[in-house]
Amino acid sequence: MSRDILDKVYGCLIGGAIGDALGAPVEGWYYLEIREKYGKVRDLMPFQKEYCGDTVLRHYMCLAIVRKGGRITPDDFAE
Numbered sequence: 001m002s003r004d005i006l007d008k009v010y011g012c013l014i015g016g017a018i019g020d021a022l023g024a025p026v027e028g029w030y031y032l033e034i035r036e037k038y039g040k041v042r043d044l045m046p047f048q049k050e051y052c053g054d055t056v057l058r059h060y061m062c063l064a065i066v067r068k069g070g071r072i073t074p075d076d077f078a079e
Contacts, residue, residue: 022041022042024047026041
């Protein structure tokens with residue numbers, strides 16, 4: 001695999017993790033509730049979760065892709 005694609009994958013994973021962390025305190029809120037309380041969420045805020053579930057799922061998906069050596073199926077991901 002080329003270094004270029006690895007850098008892109010890494011950037012995607014890090015960007016997703018940052019987005020998960022930014023959105024975690026207001027996850028499940030209606031956008032008008034968020035605007036009313038915070039305006040726009042631009043900074044990391046404290047929250048009670050120990051991890052961001054979407055980040056963990058992306059990590060597991062990458063592990064499945066590496067293990068299989070390419071495209072995966074739902075069954076590959078479940079394993």
